[in-house]
Amino acid sequence: MSALLSLRGVWVEYGDKVVLEKVDLDVEAGSFVSIVGPSGAGKSSFLRVILGQEVPTRGSILLDGVPLAPECGPDRGVVFQRYSVFPHLTALRNVVFGLECEKAPLAARLFGSARRAAEEEAAAMLKAVGLGDSLHLYPAQMSGGMQQRLAIAQALLKRPRILLLDEPFGALDPGIRADMHALIRQLWSDYALTIIMVTHDIREAFSLGTRVLALDKRRHDPHAPHRYGATAVYDLQLDRKDRKPLGITVDNKGNKLEAAL
């Protein structure tokens, strides 16, 4: 398979603090990549450079072989842990917003038949994420799980090449989280999505992903811990049919990673 997204020697530095060093990566279309790693290992920075929210200090990121513009665009959708829906719009208007931006550059609003068509499309998408009965609720009237469903519907309506999830289920109750896992797996196969998900929940990373990347520092200088950045230390392709016997990997620092969780 050809790579949809390629990172070539990507470095992210803030001043003399190195966050990511020399990340080389290819993500194939249709894969579900989970990113795990300890706090401060640059998981969020990694997502931000792919999203275009941050520009890498060095290296390049290619989407379909074309270098990415250094700002966010509709080819990459995103769902954050919080604040990814607009509190002043109802669920339906939140989803219609994406269509209005595309079709009405000046007014950013649709009227008449164009609006009805957009609302129908948005309502269908809301139904697909299980919010068919909550079209006219404001986010403040919704539970955390419903807000995340709404954020996913918003992103999916734009048919992004890649969907980026930044700890999307981290703030949810365990029961709700299981429902959301089922939903995202369903959407992933229904819409043939390519998903990159950052999570701190290793079980979630392995149960959802087709590939798990662990970001961490390869080297550690105790006198200047900020001078080495993180990179992908483990890159595990999971066989969807039988992904139990992956065994234990030991790296050069003696860390164990038990893949078969």
Add this chain to the structure above:
Amino acid sequence: MRWVNRHMRRQDRLFLGGLPIALLLLLYLFMAMQRHSINPADKILPLPGGMAQSLGALMAQPDPLSGKLIFVADTMASLERLGIGIGISTLIALFAGLALGVLPPVRAAFGPLVTGIAVIPPIALLPILFIALGLGETAKIALIVLGIAPAMLRDLAGHVAALPREQIIKAQTLGAGSWQIMIRVALPQAMPRLLQVVRLSLGPAWVFLISAEAIASDVGLGYRIFLVRRYLAMDVIIPYVVWIALLAILMDAALALMSRRLFPWAHGASH
């Protein structure tokens, strides 16, 4: 029970809230009656009857120069100045606040200027306004605008700039550009804050209005108060002050109601 946990029922709140006001009124009445028992012609603490009589005269009596009823003319003149001043300030705060809050280059270019203007005491500019704009309505309205617009603008720009970064990013991933983010994401979320800022600016706006009217005017609530001060006419000053307070409370309540009606999503989950 600890005082932090003593939540008041509605009737108790009304009773407790009215108590200090009633006590102050009683205290005033007591002192006024005491002074009048010594000197029936006392002017310093007029009795309610005297105040009603004087105010009634101002309501019924036309101004010898303009022919209008004095109380009505004063109220209309002051409200017009206040309304235009607050209206202009609100528009400036909204448009400039949005641009400064959303667009970093605009913030970099004009932020220091706005801060510079905001720290100048507006009353210190009044002589300049009178020299440049004359003693007419323009200078008075300009004083109100200079007095309240910079603070309103800074507050609104700060509020817009503090919108969660995630929202701005999300809007861009949904295909929105700078303009669309301004009018569809930032503007609606700035509106409830704008109404709140207007409410908070009502106090300063009245201060600047009364100041401008006191110094150079021929009609207006502030003008009348400072005019009759020469005759120790407390029987006019006190009703005028009460009237100003009533107007201010009405405006504040109207703005609060408007915000709850127009932007229910900004007032908690209880829509």
